[in-house]
Amino acid sequence: MNAWARVGREVLLALRNTGRALVMLGEAIVNIRHVFSRQNRYETIHQMFVSGIKSLGVITVVALFTGMILALQTGLELRRFGQEVNIGTAVTVVLLREMGPFMTGLIIAASVGSAIAAQMGTMVVAEEIAALEIMSINPVRFLVMPRLVALALIMPFLTMYTNAVGILGGAIVGYTQLGVSFTAYFDNCTRFAENKDLFVGLFKAIIFGVIVVTVACHQGFATTEGAVGVGRSTRRTVIIAFLTILTMGYFITRMFYK
Amino acid sequence: MIRFEKVHKRLGGRVVLDGVDLQIEPGETFFIVGASGAGKSVTLKHMVRLLTPDAGRVWVGDDCVSTARGHKLEQIRSRFGVLFQGAALLNWISAGENVGLPLLERTNKPEHEIEKLAREKLALVGLAEAYDKMPAELSGGMRKRVGLARAIITAPEIVLYDEPTSGLDPVTSRAIDQLIDSLRRELGITSVVVTHDLHSALAIATRIAMLDEGRVVALGTPEQFIKSPNEKVQQFLESQYITKRGAWEKAAAL
Numbered sequence A: 001m002n003a004w005a006r007v008g009r010e011v012l013l014a015l016r017n018t019g020r021a022l023v024m025l026g027e028a029i030v031n032i033r034h035v036f037s038r039q040n041r042y043e044t045i046h047q048m049f050v051s052g053i054k055s056l057g058v059i060t061v062v063a064l065f066t067g068m069i070l071a072l073q074t075g076l077e078l079r080r081f082g083q084e085v086n087i088g089t090a091v092t093v094v095l096l097r098e099m100g101p102f103m104t105g106l107i108i109a110a111s112v113g114s115a116i117a118a119q120m121g122t123m124v125v126a127e128e129i130a131a132l133e134i135m136s137i138n139p140v141r142f143l144v145m146p147r148l149v150a151l152a153l154i155m156p157f158l159t160m161y162t163n164a165v166g167i168l169g170g171a172i173v174g175y176t177q178l179g180v181s182f183t184a185y186f187d188n189c190t191r192f193a194e195n196k197d198l199f200v201g202l203f204k205a206i207i208f209g210v211i212v213v214t215v216a217c218h219q220g221f222a223t224t225e226g227a228v229g230v231g232r233s234t235r236r237t238v239i240i241a242f243l244t245i246l247t248m249g250y251f252i253t254r255m256f257y258k
Numbered sequence B: 001m002i003r004f005e006k007v008h009k010r011l012g013g014r015v016v017l018d019g020v021d022l023q024i025e026p027g028e029t030f031f032i033v034g035a036s037g038a039g040k041s042v043t044l045k046h047m048v049r050l051l052t053p054d055a056g057r058v059w060v061g062d063d064c065v066s067t068a069r070g071h072k073l074e075q076i077r078s079r080f081g082v083l084f085q086g087a088a089l090l091n092w093i094s095a096g097e098n099v100g101l102p103l104l105e106r107t108n109k110p111e112h113e114i115e116k117l118a119r120e121k122l123a124l125v126g127l128a129e130a131y132d133k134m135p136a137e138l139s140g141g142m143r144k145r146v147g148l149a150r151a152i153i154t155a156p157e158i159v160l161y162d163e164p165t166s167g168l169d170p171v172t173s174r175a176i177d178q179l180i181d182s183l184r185r186e187l188g189i190t191s192v193v194v195t196h197d198l199h200s201a202l203a204i205a206t207r208i209a210m211l212d213e214g215r216v217v218a219l220g221t222p223e224q225f226i227k228s229p230n231e232k233v234q235q236f237l238e239s240q241y242i243t244k245r246g247a248w249e250k251a252a253a254l
Ligand SMILES: Nc1ncnc2c1ncn2[C@@H]1O[C@H](COP(=O)(O)OP(=O)(O)OP(=O)(O)O)[C@@H](O)[C@H]1O
Pocket: B011, B012, B016, B034, B035, B036, B037, B038, B039, B040, B041, B042, B043, B085
């Protein structure tokens, strides 16, 4: 096979997989109507707990340092113009619009996404998915839908948490490194940031949650060849989810800020 | 009840089923034996369309399962209970909840009733105490039996067992044999059992088929099976000390 044929083949495969993943997502969305049925309600809450609470530790550290770095970088520049008090705005706007949902999305992709892919992959290998099908239990309704609902609900909250911790990190750097008092900082934070910044960011967060679940479940279900295959699905999930979050993040930004 | 018509299947680049013809009658306890990798599990999976033939067809009653889709497929599958080779229990719910899962999903029975039925089935497989245990806390043989309880809780017409007694001690194995046999005698359930355990097969089978390299090389009642002139069958029998000359005579001669 020559190089062009191979590229063409890869592109076609990617398109086919995207199509299949979207079909699965559609099926999961249709099945949201069963979210309160006796089979599903605990599962959704459980998934929210697993994906939310368990990621809080990492998110805290990442958010804190993201805010601190943002404050330091912009603060050093702004200080040249005697404007260091405006780091509040800089940190807040960048976090709300972009970095908050983006960092949260990446962390969730790496932690929750890889875990979902590994679990689904293991279930395929252990014939548990086949067993569900025999019992006429739709794996999309039983496994994908609760995770989808859970992440779509929890992502905005996680992102708000990231934003809050990041802004706090900025305040600490502002106070210790740049001599900006807390009152001046927080006053500055709320002065220029708009509600739109927050809501677009939270909208992004929901989309990123949906991306992570879709990619992870699709890759997990497509697992073949035993334990090696599970490893491959997990790795692919993280890579594909990263890339999709990055590109979708750009397009959503462009959609709202022209 | 179940009919294979010249079923061919390639998997991973090699021929696994090479024109399998089988006819399993209602109320039979039909055993499929054969070496590891002979295609026994693959054969079972064709009966519930976890696999689709490359050529040929599989019939369940009057329905062609190999081409069924959607609601029709669901309807065919609902006639089956399946015990997978690895039990295939969900590991985040307890053994008892695993057993009750098909009822929770398929019926509107209240949960306390489902629990009662699940406990009954667990008792039937000798695991009355295991209801609240998680699958990871159970031994391989116990998981198998939980899988068996799950396979029969919906009172299916046909039960497929993939190695129901592998990994079980001989006493429990015979108890499982008796359970399978009683399902046939008391409820008229059709069973298809894949096994390496010829003692089970000879004790409770109505007929035995031997698979080798993707073909049925011998087929008949236990009596006919033992007398089969096929070399593979005789090897298989001798490997478990079952010979025409009698097991003990052979053992004494060693
Ligand atoms: N999904 C698959 N992809 C590729 N090859 C497969 C697949 N499933 C089964 N095979 C191959 O088909 C052959 C038959 O497999 P099968 O599981 O039916 O064996 P078996 O008779 O059940 O053996 P055992 O007694 O060890 O369970 C094996 O060589 C196996 O490698």
